[in-house]
Amino acid sequence: MLITPTFIILSNHLCFLVITMAYEEIRKALETDIFSNKKALYPSHPSNTLINRKKEAKALISSLKPTIENTKSQIILVSGPEGTGKTMTTTTILTRLKGVQILNIPCQIANTIRRALVAMLHSLNESIIPYETEEMKKRVLRKIEASKRPLIIYLQDFEWTTKRDRANMLSMLLLLPRPKTIIIETRHPGIIDRKALECQEIRFLPYTDQEIEQILKERSFEAFSPGALQKNVISTCAKLSRGNAKKAIKLLKTAGEVAEAQNLRRVTPNHVQLAAEQLQKSEILETLDKLPPQSKLVLHAILTLKRSGRNRLVTNNIYESYQKLCEEKGFRILTRRGFNNHLANLLQFGLITLKPRPKGSPSRTRTIGIDLDPKLEELVYQRTQQA
Ligand SMILES: Nc1ncnc2c1ncn2[C@@H]1O[C@H](COP(=O)(O)OP(=O)(O)OP(=O)(O)O)[C@@H](O)[C@H]1O
Ligand SMILES: [Mg+2]
Incomplete structure (x- = not known):
């Protein structure tokens, strides 16, 4: 049979294609998923040992x-x-x-x-x-x-x-x-x-970072494929979870899911940061859903004041801003005491913080802190607008 040069070139290409395809298949088969047993990171998963307790x-x-x-x-x-x-x-x-x-x-x-x-x-x-x-x-x-x-x-x-x-x-x-x-x-x-x-x-006191690392290591052996966690992933999770093992385990699981969604096979400290932002966002939105309308209005008053360029968010000014909002939206204006109860509610949910009182300021006024990243702050502002 006569073989033309064009056919030889074409068959070479096909050969290359077949080899490349086979290589891809083999590579995929050799690669493992990030998680080997994700269930080991579920809250209900029993721990084999009582670490540090x-x-x-x-x-x-x-x-x-x-x-x-x-x-x-x-x-x-x-x-x-x-x-x-x-x-x-x-x-x-x-x-x-x-x-x-x-x-x-x-x-x-x-x-x-x-x-x-x-x-x-x-x-x-x-x-x-x-x-x-x-x-x-x-x-x-x-x-x-x-x-x-x-x-x-x-x-x-x-x-x-x-x-x-x-x-x-x-x-x-x-x-x-x-x-x-x-x-x-x-x-x-x-x-x-x-x-x-x-x-x-x-x-029970909060765990130290080292103790959280030990707990995470034990879980990660069971939950992740070998080599799926880059160096420093566990220590980053420990640092961000502030002695709370529940939060640390959730963070590690979410970081794995973030890497998985990007089709990667390794979790990096950057995925942990992204996971922390994602979790903070969903926690805050969940909390907002639970808040009574008056608490949402107080939070909106705080954010409105902050957006107007105030450096210090003082309770007296927040109360004024809250009163204006009530008038605009047709809400009943609560007494100062009622207003304070809603401030306390926001504090308890961790949505705001109390700043130390500057020397010489009247004892009734307090300065409020709100520490959200700008995108999240905008989202909270919009959600509380619909109080
Ligand atoms: N010492 C530990 N060793 C192994 N796993 C731990 C340890 N401490 C906590 N965990 C894990 O962390 C998660 C939270 O722990 P646990 O539910 O016991 O906390 P808690 O103090 O009861 O929290 P809460 O206040 O929410 O009830 C669980 O998944 C648990 O298995
Ligand atoms: Mg408990």
Whole structure:
């Protein structure tokens, strides 16, 4: 057969194309995804070891001794800021205890007496839940009295309850006719009258950056493919999360997702920065959705004042700006006291900060700080405009 030069050139090209395609296929097959098991970064993922919480774990075990010996009733307060391992440490210890009856009340969901009773009945393996609250109470009592095991009631994340529900829940639990330990876990120990209840308190302090790094390393072995994390990724996450393991783990997961969305196979510290901005934005927008209209209006007044070029955001001026906005939008003008409550609300959600009072300024006035990047500030301004 006669082979023309054009055909030879064409077949060379085809050959090259086939080789390149095969190379691409092989390269893709050899490459791994960023995540090997993303679930290891989910909040519910159990940790194999209690990293840096041995002291708190020991304190909790020794506080639980009288309960295990079934001798006396007591309240243990497990307190500390968000993401300091309170739930993880308490749950790890409770699940390792043998021969005790544990009633778990996750207050994020079980935040009323009724819901708490449903959670208690679930913990007592009751399959049919009665409709009447009084009937539920009777069933709980019957079950508890029938059991001879030492009783531990764990009120998880107690700050999610209202003041009234908290009081009702506690008085119901304290009246249970059995020696019992009530563990109250909360970020805000101030919601509990520690003296009146004679609580023992176990405090969880924020982790140091090094401790957060250790926690992240343990998780990342399970969650990421080998070599997927560039040097300094973990230390950047630790620095940005300020002692909060929950935040650090979320940040690491989001950084991985940011890199993945860019079709990359390695996470860099830059992805962590982008993830932090993304998380801050979604946190703030979520918080704005929860704010009452008057709090949004106060926030809008602060931003309006800032945009007008004021260097110092003083509460007196903010109140004036707020009054004007109320008139424009047809809102009821709150008294100074009501206005202050909404300022406190914004402070509690971390949307604003309080600056130190300059020497000689009147004690009623305070200076407010607001520290958002310009794009986010513009977005918050627009969202609060629709209060
Ligand atoms: N010492 C630790 N070792 C391993 N993982 C940890 C440790 N501390 C916290 N974590 C992880 O960080 C996340 C948050 O921890 P945890 O829920 O226990 O915090 P918390 O103090 O109860 O927070 P909150 O105030 O929101 O209830 C969980 O995913 C947990 O597994
Ligand atoms: Mg918790």
